[in-house]
Amino acid sequence: MITIARGPEHRFEFVNPAYQQLFPHRQLSIQLQREPGQSPRDSYFNFIYQQLRENGEPAGIMVFTFEVTELVKARQALEQVREASARALGDATAG
Numbered sequence: 001m002i003t004i005a006r007g008p009e010h011r012f013e014f015v016n017p018a019y020q021q022l023f024p025h026r027q028l029s030i031q032l033q034r035e036p037g038q039s040p041r042d043s044y045f046n047f048i049y050q051q052l053r054e055n056g057e058p059a060g061i062m063v064f065t066f067e068v069t070e071l072v073k074a075r076q077a078l079e080q081v082r083e084a085s086a087r088a089l090g091d092a093t094a095g
Contacts, residue, residue: 004052006060019065044072 001019005012046068052060 001063001065003063003065004060005063006052010061013060019063022065042069043067044069 001022002014002016003012003019004014044067046066048064048066050062050064051058052062
């Protein structure tokens, strides 16, 4: 997703379709309804903000957004496995 905001008010000049779909009314909710009829679910994103310069002067902000939901879920699952393994190992050495 890509967005460009210009000027001191950071008014949106460009919003690509993926960003517009994510924030259809510019409501910054990060729960997404992926399919019609499904409940919204938590989603995770990385945002990169970069100054936009023209003729050597600040002209706005470019925003690049990447969904990382699956990465976060994988990390959470790995943490759960590590915690369960540590508990099991502790129980085995204690008995």
